[in-house]
Amino acid sequence: xxxxxxxxxxxxxxxxxxxxxxxxxxxxxxxxxxxxxxxxxxxxxxxxxxxxxxxxxxxxxxxxxxxxxxxxxxxxxxxxxxxxxxxxxxxxxxxxxxxxxxxxxxxxxxxxxxxxxxxxxxxxxxxxxxxxxxxxxxxxxxxxxxxxxxxxxxxxxxxxxxxxxxxxxxxxxxxxxxxxxxxxxxxxxxxxxxxxxxxxxx
Ligand SMILES: C[S@@+](CC[C@H](N)C(=O)[O-])C[C@H]1O[C@@H](n2cnc3c(N)ncnc32)[C@H](O)[C@@H]1O
Numbered sequence: 001x002x003x004x005x006x007x008x009x010x011x012x013x014x015x016x017x018x019x020x021x022x023x024x025x026x027x028x029x030x031x032x033x034x035x036x037x038x039x040x041x042x043x044x045x046x047x048x049x050x051x052x053x054x055x056x057x058x059x060x061x062x063x064x065x066x067x068x069x070x071x072x073x074x075x076x077x078x079x080x081x082x083x084x085x086x087x088x089x090x091x092x093x094x095x096x097x098x099x100x101x102x103x104x105x106x107x108x109x110x111x112x113x114x115x116x117x118x119x120x121x122x123x124x125x126x127x128x129x130x131x132x133x134x135x136x137x138x139x140x141x142x143x144x145x146x147x148x149x150x151x152x153x154x155x156x157x158x159x160x161x162x163x164x165x166x167x168x169x170x171x172x173x174x175x176x177x178x179x180x181x182x183x184x185x186x187x188x189x190x191x192x193x194x195x196x197x198x199x200x201x202x
Pocket of ligand 1: 003047050
């Protein structure tokens with residue numbers, strides 16, 4: 001099964017409240033985004049899936065929100081949940097490792113997507129695209145599994161990071177500003193440690 005088929009199957013076969021990464025309130029992501037975009041700039045959530053982040057951003061006055069995901073099923077579910085509010089969001093179904101141009105966004109957010117990129121060439125493409133997309137002074141917020149998190153997620157191998165390893169992936173275009181730890185408890189009760197790094201585009 002290729003990457004796209006994998007994620008389409010995940011979102012077709014599971015309720016979005018039952019997947020391991022489900023959060024009723026994506027407050028760590030939101031707080032980090034709000035910290036760097038007090039003026040409510042444009043935000044892209046890369047691999048947003050069925051996250052509740054877009055409605056939280058809408059609730060707090062953000063109006064330039066884009067959600068990108070490889071899975072059409074995830075995007076369809078998120079749109080259905082948001083109903084009419086979905087019209088205020090731009091939705092993109094694409095594999096981030098194949099996208100060449102996204103335009104410009106003040107803030108790029110990724111929770112639990114980059115860590116699935118086990119091929120260095122995919123990570124290079126991702127980092128170069130982020131550098132093309134986020135203008136100088138803009139921000140990148142990356143949430144990934146830490147070194148003591150599980151080695152697999154959703155049945156796929158992941159790369160795990162500490163702060164310096166993650167910072168190296170985005171250097172020299174981005175400078176790491178802040179490190180935030182987050183303990184996620186899956187709907188099945190399993191602990192997963194995440195590290196979030198907030199970067200500034202230099
Ligand atoms: C673990 S889930 C996290 C979803 C969401 N960020 C959240 O925090 O709830 C990983 C997400 O990344 C998406 N994804 C995986 N690989 C991707 C890729 N290469 N391009 C775009 N999206 C991808 C999946 O469809 C899935 O929605």
